[in-house]
Amino acid sequence: MQQPTTTFQFLGLTFNVGNMISILISACLVLLLVWGLSRHITMKPGKGQNLLEYAIDFTNGIVKGSVSGEMGKNLGLWAFTLFLFILIANQLGLFLHVDVSGVSYVKSPTADPVITLTLSLMTLTFAQYLGVRTLGYKRHFENYLKPFSIFIIVNIFEEFTNFLTLGLRLFGNIYAGEMLLTLISGMAVKGGPLMWVVSLPLELAWQGFSVFIGCIQAFIFVTLSSVYISRKIEIEE
Amino acid sequence: MFSYSVVGAELYTGDMLFVMISFIILMFLVGKIAYKPIVKMMQDRSDKIANDIDSAEQSRTEAAELASKRQAELASTREEASGIISQAKDSGQKQRDQIIDDARQDASNLKSAAEKDIERQRQEALANSRKDVASLSVEIASKIISKQLKEDDQKALVDSYIEGLGKQNDTK
Numbered sequence: 001m002q003q004p005t006t007t008f009q010f011l012g013l014t015f016n017v018g019n020m021i022s023i024l025i026s027a028c029l030v031l032l033l034v035w036g037l038s039r040h041i042t043m044k045p046g047k048g049q050n051l052l053e054y055a056i057d058f059t060n061g062i063v064k065g066s067v068s069g070e071m072g073k074n075l076g077l078w079a080f081t082l083f084l085f086i087l088i089a090n091q092l093g094l095f096l097h098v099d100v101s102g103v104s105y106v107k108s109p110t111a112d113p114v115i116t117l118t119l120s121l122m123t124l125t126f127a128q129y130l131g132v133r134t135l136g137y138k139r140h141f142e143n144y145l146k147p148f149s150i151f152i153i154v155n156i157f158e159e160f161t162n163f164l165t166l167g168l169r170l171f172g173n174i175y176a177g178e179m180l181l182t183l184i185s186g187m188a189v190k191g192g193p194l195m196w197v198v199s200l201p202l203e204l205a206w207q208g209f210s211v212f213i214g215c216i217q218a219f220i221f222v223t224l225s226s227v228y229i230s231r232k233i234e235i236e237e
Numbered sequence: 238m239f240s241y242s243v244v245g246a247e248l249y250t251g252d253m254l255f256v257m258i259s260f261i262i263l264m265f266l267v268g269k270i271a272y273k274p275i276v277k278m279m280q281d282r283s284d285k286i287a288n289d290i291d292s293a294e295q296s297r298t299e300a301a302e303l304a305s306k307r308q309a310e311l312a313s314t315r316e317e318a319s320g321i322i323s324q325a326k327d328s329g330q331k332q333r334d335q336i337i338d339d340a341r342q343d344a345s346n347l348k349s350a351a352e353k354d355i356e357r358q359r360q361e362a363l364a365n366s367r368k369d370v371a372s373l374s375v376e377i378a379s380k381i382i383s384k385q386l387k388e389d390d391q392k393a394l395v396d397s398y399i400e401g402l403g404k405q406n407d408t409k
Contacts, residue, residue, distance in 0.1 A: 015251035023256055027263045034271035041274050043282055052275055077272045081264040109256070118253040122260065 006103050022109040025096075026089040033084070059083045062222050066230040071134070075226065078126070083222045086110060086119070086170070090214030093178050094207050110217075111175040113168065120167035123225040124159065131232030140232070166224055173217045177210035369405075373398065
């Protein structure tokens with residue numbers, strides 16, 4: 001299933017315009033959200049500050065569930081940003097889907113495997129970096145030989161599958177949601193007025209479900225990321 | 238990535254770079270704008286609450302201390318007041334006794350002085366009468382000597398004289 005895209009080459013790299021616009025919009029929305037909610041930070045919190053504090057508590061709770069101590073505190077910002085970014089990116093395509101002559105310019109950036117796999121690659125690289133920083137090179141790479149030295153094959157393969165599953169899970173969920181939404185709306189457009197009546201509640205229901213899926217996937221992504229990090233920063237028994 | 242390569246699309250390496258950089262910039266800005274101030278404020282708040290709890294505990298103990306001190310002061314004041322009252326009562330009693338004693342003393346002094354006066358006056362009166370008797374007897378004796386009297390006359394004379402003396406005594 002190949003969708004047409006608008007691409008351009010720059011410094012030998014291929015850029016997808018639709019993805020870039022979507023990422024920029026998501027990032028700007030996240031920034032706008034936290035900027036708007038954090039205008040008047042006071043000792044006695046207002047509504048916006050309460051919401052923001054609740055969100056921070058939530059992501060901190062995810063991180064503390066797997067990473068304890070000082071490291072868990074330092075990962076708070078990372079988890080908060082990742083969660084908000086994925087959450088907003090997941091919802092973006094549900095409300096705003098701009099197609100120009102068949103090419104999507106605004107959609108969920110997370111409905112593209114390149115983006116989700118990049119996020120998961122970043123997470124796992126970050127985990128490797130933290131593992132080396134807390135344990136040192138020697139003990140970090142010794143972890144691959146546990147419980148037996150033959151397990152190095154399994155462990156390296158596991159890193160690879162972690163990378164793939166983390167990214168593709170997010171991509172699959174969001175992509176499937178968008179795909180079905182496009183199918184339903186296409187059905188409405190092609191089927192005439194009667195199909196409008198049938199497809200409107202279907203679209204509504206599926207959009208609601210996709211919002212739910214998007215939230216769940218953002219939560220799962222952050223949770224699994226912190227689990228992968230926690231496994232890298234401690235010595236395996 | 239793989240699904241794309243399967244259907245023959247190219248790998249958007251630029252997008253990968255773009256999402257990485259934008260995520261890092263986003264993380265930096267979110268940290269600057271919202272996360273750090275909020276977390277700092279949350280920390281400040283929890284510190285403040287802990288402080289408030291501590292200071293509330295402290296002021297509660299202080300208040301209890303003050304209350305007990307005041308209670309003790311009240312009790313001591315009451316004791317003092319009752320002491321003052323009883324002292325006043327005592328001194329009043331003493332003064333009354335003193336005054337009564339003084340009055341009694343004065344009365345007895347006056348009485349004894351009066352008695353003494355009376356005694357003295359009696360003695361004086363006796364002494365006077367004795368002197369009178371002596372002078373009279375001298376007079377009588379001189380009269381007898383000057384005038385030869387008979388025994389009866391002399392007796393009548395003495396009687397009349399004594400009678401006169403008794404009269405004189407009575408009038409006195």
